[in-house]
Amino acid sequence: MKKNALLDAAEALLSEQGTQALTLTAVADRAGVSKGGLLYHFPSKEALVKGLVARVIEEFDALVAAHDDGGPGSYARAYVEATFEILTGEARAYRRWSAITAAAADPELAAPLNEAMARWHGAPPPGDPDPVAAMIVRLAAEGLWEVISHSPESYDAERLGALKRRLLDLTRP
Template sequence: MRRDELLDAAECLLQEQGSHALTLSAVAERAGVSKGGLLYHFASKDALVKGMVERLIAEFDALIESQRETTFTRAYLAATFEAVESGRLRRWAVVTGAAGDPELLAPLREALARWHREGLRDEPDPPTSQVVRLACEGVWEVATQCPAAVDYATVHRRLLELL
């Protein structure tokens, strides 16, 4: 789909050159389309960044669903560590770093609130489940900023033990 190709091009630019390089012209050139072709899908740079954030959320939702064998928090934990191992979390840092306007991260704030609400529904010990989900978000941060600082297998195992 052309929309995903445009988002891929934008993410690549961000990863390789930083947020200063994210311009509509550069994304269009990277994707091999005209600027008008890009504007058909994303009317502005803000719309492009919002599209990247929304895609990351949808991908994480899909990871959670693919892991959904018991409780939501166990699925959230499994999805988090799958994202760490696959390198997907580095994309979060790149994309969210490009969002200069806090309003562009509103979909992420809404997703976090939804994930935390969902995590309270089917848990035998809701406070412990919430601690595990919050720890997952700490793992996200470390995995994007200093990935070699953590023994992820040990952390994953200990969080599972808490549940």
């Protein structure tokens, strides 16, 4: 059994049933492995949550990097593109992000996510044409994420498309 399959099972439980459903036994059952098989990769529930948090951070970093061409304002544009990919993609990955964030409520478990958030929302790269606009765009993307996590029906595809276009416009020199 691969670690990613175990993380997939944990994410599914979190998304479908909430944090109370995240037990090692439930994850092992969902993944179709023995509890010992799970414990080999994740010796505790905390280790499992840390694995979930690390994976979503790595995935978001990879999405941002894939969209960042290094030009003026490109980091903010990449951040918007990555956010909308998660919010509107077929997998609707924002649901698992919300669930993982809830599971990592303990300050120690949330520390990597907090560090990533500080990095993502830190100072824009040198040469950004409008650092304040870049901050506003990233904060707006975060706010949209939060709203959609709690009320997915708030924005239809047309409204999301218009919002994405406007946010991207704000990042252009």
